[in-house]
Amino acid sequence: xxxxxxxxxxxxxxIRSYEVYRREGGYASVEKALKTMxxxxxxxxxxxxxxxxxxxxxxxxxLKWSFIAKPEGVPRHLVCNADxxxxxxxxxxxxxxxxxxxxxxxxxxxxxxxxxxxxxxxIRGEYAWITDILEQAxxxxxxxxxxxxxxxxxxxxxxxxxxxxxxxxxxxxETALIESLEGKRGxxxxxxxxxxxxxxxxxxxxxxxxxxLASVVPIINLGGEEYATIGVGKSTGTKLISACxxxxxxxxxxIDMTISVEEFLYSxxxxxxxxxxxxxxxxxxxxxxxxxxPANLLLKTAKGETRYMNYESLxxxxxxxxxxxxxxxxxxxxxxxxxxxxxYSLARFYRHESCGQCSPCREGTGWxxxxxxxxxKGEGKSSDIDLLWDIQSKIExxxxxxxxxxxxxxxxxxxxxxxxxxxxxxxxxxEAQTSNFGLAHYADPIHxxxx
Amino acid sequence: MSEIQLFKVTIDNITIEVxxxxxxxxxxxxxxxxxxxxxxxxxxxLEGSGGKCRTCLVEVSKGSEKDPRPMPKLVASCxxxxxxxxxxxxxxxxxVIDARAGIVEFLLLNHPLDCPVCDQAGxxxxxxxxxxxxxxxxxxEFQRRTFPKHDLGKYIQLxxxxxxxxxxxxxxxxQLTNKREHGILDRGDxxxxxxxxxxxxxxxxxxxxIDVCPVGAxxxxxxxxxxxxxxxxxxxxxxxxxxxSGKVTLWNRGEEVYRVTARKDQWGEVEDWICNxxxxxxxxxSDWTIEGPRLIDRHSVIAQGHYxxxxxxxxxxxxxxxxxxxxxxxxxxxxxxxxxxNPTDIELSLIxxxxxxxxxxSNKD
Ligand SMILES: Cc1cc2nc3c(=O)[nH]c(=O)nc-3n(C[C@H](O)[C@H](O)[C@H](O)COP(=O)(O)O)c2cc1C
Ligand code: SF4
Ligand code: SF4
Ligand code: FES
Numbered sequence: 001x002x003x004x005x006x007x008x009x010x011x012x013x014x015i016r017s018y019e020v021y022r023r024e025g026g027y028a029s030v031e032k033a034l035k036t037m038x039x040x041x042x043x044x045x046x047x048x049x050x051x052x053x054x055x056x057x058x059x060x061x062x063l064k065w066s067f068i069a070k071p072e073g074v075p076r077h078l079v080c081n082a083d084x085x086x087x088x089x090x091x092x093x094x095x096x097x098x099x100x101x102x103x104x105x106x107x108x109x110x111x112x113x114x115x116x117x118x119x120x121x122x123i124r125g126e127y128a129w130i131t132d133i134l135e136q137a138x139x140x141x142x143x144x145x146x147x148x149x150x151x152x153x154x155x156x157x158x159x160x161x162x163x164x165x166x167x168x169x170x171x172x173x174e175t176a177l178i179e180s181l182e183g184k185r186g187x188x189x190x191x192x193x194x195x196x197x198x199x200x201x202x203x204x205x206x207x208x209x210x211x212x213l214a215s216v217v218p219i220i221n222l223g224g225e226e227y228a229t230i231g232v233g234k235s236t237g238t239k240l241i242s243a244c245x246x247x248x249x250x251x252x253x254x255i256d257m258t259i260s261v262e263e264f265l266y267s268x269x270x271x272x273x274x275x276x277x278x279x280x281x282x283x284x285x286x287x288x289x290x291x292x293x294p295a296n297l298l299l300k301t302a303k304g305e306t307r308y309m310n311y312e313s314l315x316x317x318x319x320x321x322x323x324x325x326x327x328x329x330x331x332x333x334x335x336x337x338x339x340x341x342x343x344y345s346l347a348r349f350y351r352h353e354s355c356g357q358c359s360p361c362r363e364g365t366g367w368x369x370x371x372x373x374x375x376x377k378g379e380g381k382s383s384d385i386d387l388l389w390d391i392q393s394k395i396e397x398x399x400x401x402x403x404x405x406x407x408x409x410x411x412x413x414x415x416x417x418x419x420x421x422x423x424x425x426x427x428x429x430x431e432a433q434t435s436n437f438g439l440a441h442y443a444d445p446i447h448x449x450x451x
Numbered sequence: 452m453s454e455i456q457l458f459k460v461t462i463d464n465i466t467i468e469v470x471x472x473x474x475x476x477x478x479x480x481x482x483x484x485x486x487x488x489x490x491x492x493x494x495x496x497l498e499g500s501g502g503k504c505r506t507c508l509v510e511v512s513k514g515s516e517k518d519p520r521p522m523p524k525l526v527a528s529c530x531x532x533x534x535x536x537x538x539x540x541x542x543x544x545x546x547v548i549d550a551r552a553g554i555v556e557f558l559l560l561n562h563p564l565d566c567p568v569c570d571q572a573g574x575x576x577x578x579x580x581x582x583x584x585x586x587x588x589x590x591x592e593f594q595r596r597t598f599p600k601h602d603l604g605k606y607i608q609l610x611x612x613x614x615x616x617x618x619x620x621x622x623x624x625x626q627l628t629n630k631r632e633h634g635i636l637d638r639g640d641x642x643x644x645x646x647x648x649x650x651x652x653x654x655x656x657x658x659x660x661i662d663v664c665p666v667g668a669x670x671x672x673x674x675x676x677x678x679x680x681x682x683x684x685x686x687x688x689x690x691x692x693x694x695x696s697g698k699v700t701l702w703n704r705g706e707e708v709y710r711v712t713a714r715k716d717q718w719g720e721v722e723d724w725i726c727n728x729x730x731x732x733x734x735x736x737s738d739w740t741i742e743g744p745r746l747i748d749r750h751s752v753i754a755q756g757h758y759x760x761x762x763x764x765x766x767x768x769x770x771x772x773x774x775x776x777x778x779x780x781x782x783x784x785x786x787x788x789x790x791x792x793n794p795t796d797i798e799l800s801l802i803x804x805x806x807x808x809x810x811x812x813s814n815k816d
Binding site for chain 2 (some may be wrong): 363
């Protein structure tokens with residue numbers, strides 16, 4: 001049983017309310033930080049903790065904080081990215097819904113560390129009910145002196161505002177998020193300048209994921225060094241994984257990053273294996289943008305070593321035979337799933353969500369969707385597969401923001417690992433409409449769970 | 452010492468010195484010729500423009516003297532500044548050539564290719580771009596996208612299917628008029644230029660969107676279907692205008708003024724913004740003081756008129772009517788109905804692949 005730092009108290013009855021949260025030891029980190037630590041010391045602690053951004057890119061949080069510009073007389077802002085719109089990722093929702101005060105607590109400490117007196121939570125529009133939960137938590141924190149003017153008599157002022165998005169995946173990209181927060185069209189900005197220099201309203205801004213900011217609470221409570229002892233290598237602390245697809249127990253799990261993928265997928269503590277006696281075919285381990293892996297590369301790396309649920313191990317082998325931790329959306333596909341259809345449905349998503357600013361992403365995503373639809377329907381040609389490969393390679397790396405890459409990678413990985421299945425859709429077009437390519441050699445040898 | 456710092460930058464093996472803060476694109480333009488990357492969205496007179504079309508991508512093979520590491524991805528030269536000792540590859544990089552051909556293909560993917568009936572033909576940057584950097588064929592086999600039609604009033608004609616979403620016209624409205632009334636609605640490949648509620652664009656300076664539009668998406672309604680630009684003779688002229696500088700280029704045939712535009716430099720950028728009055732309402736030679744012929748220094752069919760020194764000094768006496776055996780130019784107002792080529796009841800963009808005469812014949816029973 002791994003150690004839980006974030007969700008340990010999430011199921012204490014009434015934890016959503018300030019009284020219960022406080023009784024369970026909540027807001028201790030605010031008292032410790034504001035009364036006994038300097039902002040620089042907090043940044044130092046976060047650096048020591050090795051905490052990496054949980055929003056997808058895994059950039060070290062402490063390092064990011066140390067980049068923030070501090071020009072005289074210009075306000076700075078902390079923005080919490082709660083836009084969570086990546087297909088397969090729903091961990092932030094769980095945290096905010098069940099234990100909202102943890103996020104508020106993390107935000108107060110982080111705001112103090114960064115000198116932000118107006119902090120924003122940019123929340124996905126569809127999470128309407130969570131907006132209410134957060135606003136209530138903010139009001140309670142304020143009524144008890146943890147927000148507003150002169151917090152705990154320390155002289156630090158801070159307000160937290162919740163801003164609802166209007167349902168665009170692209171507004172999770174940090175500069176698009178800032179544009180949207182300013183009331184503009186959610187187009188990503190061209191970098192540089194980076195938000196740490198010129199962010200919201202031209203002021204230095206840090207954007208962090210919900211889980212990243214909530215993790216600041218245990219870091220302050222335990223100390224950065226202690227936090228860093230949990231996990232392995234550069235994957236420190238605990239990570240929330242939202243698991244879905246063909247598994248017995250879909251849900252959000254807090255893991256320490258030392259467990260193997262096999263244990264996570266098959267043990268009863270976590271996903272509980274695949275239902276109905278089916279076999280594992282493939283998995284997208286980190287949210288829809290990361291490369292899909294066939295079963296034989298998911299559980300073991302190309303070198304035949306055990307693959308673990310952490311940043312380094314999941315990306316072992318690069319894109320040729322590995323994937324990424326991403327935002328922790330673990331999507332499992334069993335032998336009845338069609339990779340072509342799955343890839344088409346992802347392509348459709350990215351086409352719909354592209355902001356349309358840059359030509360490769362705007363035009364390329366639509367083209368890939370049309371080709372994949374045709375292949376899926378059994379109307380494709382084998383040259384379409386090479387064409388898809390060429391299109392994705394022309395998008396990747398040539399766009400303003402990483403959405404272009406995120407649209408290209410799933411297509412590239414599907415063709416890289418499942419080319420036979422695409423070809424089968426061309427050569428056995430009629431059959432592909434009624435039956436399924438199945439496991440083929442993708443799970444070769446067939447895996448027998450050992451946990 | 453208030454000396455400006457100079458940075459040494461090498462582009463395609465040619466080294467020049469430029470002031471710190473210069474973009475790679477500007478440095479390359481100073482070298483000129485093929486070294487200057489094509490730019491479809493950047494416009495030096497519009498703040499914030501650039502970075503979108505990705506045609507100007509270049510490879511930075513050496514970051515700077517201090518940090519010689521190459522940049523991992525191709526960068527947009529219009530929005531990346533030079534560093535001291537930077538080495539850039541444009542046409543000497545196969546990666547750039549390949550990526551650029553890809554971008555051209557993307558830009559043409561949903562383009563209707565209706566150049567034969569497009570007023571921009573001859574001075575269209577997308578035509579030049581595809582000629583110079585594109586491939587002869589497309590691999591796209593699907594229906595091209597179409598849009599509901601929007602009317603922008605009596606001056607400006609919008610053809611959304613031709614738009615490449617460079618955002619230049621949005622910046623013009625933001626920066627030249629006090630209230631922007633059009634913008635980009637929706638997102639992705641269904642985004643479009645429109646006013647939110649059907650509205651006329653009639654700000655004094657809004658006509659400049661026509662000049663900045665690199666393609667035929669925004670054209671001059673007062674010149675629509677009247678002539679082809681390569682038949683016209685561009686002449687610099689000015690008038691005493693209370694609103695703008697009044698410095699324009701007239702596009703004439705004989706005495707007749709067919710069109711008025713701003714004066715454009717060799718990169719296709721205007722020298723001075725002009726007002727709607729000069730552009731749309733002053734179509735008499737007598738409205739203008741003619742300065743002389745304007746040389747068009749661009750890779751384009753409109754640069755073909757080698758008549759420097761003859762036009763302007765010798766005003767041709769023949770009129771359009773005389774040259775066309777008495778036919779009145781009014782008859783040509785609507786090329787479609789007069790010529791019976793591509794009548795307006797056919798939506799070119801609905802045709803898969805290039806239009807063929809069968810497409811038009813099939814409609815007439
Ligand atoms: C298209 C796109 C969508 C994104 N969506 C989210 C999101 O919903 N939530 C999130 O936290 N980060 C998202 N990101 C990542 C953010 O840009 C940013 O890296 C992150 O908020 C930084 O926080 P972190 O350092 O705490 O991970 C997205 C990035 C891209 C390119
Ligand atoms: S990559 Fe896509 S989403 Fe990102 S800026 Fe370009 S068009 Fe917009
Ligand atoms: S209408 Fe013309 S200027 Fe405006 S975005 Fe489209 S191509 Fe650019
Ligand atoms: S001109 Fe540089 S990206 Fe368009």
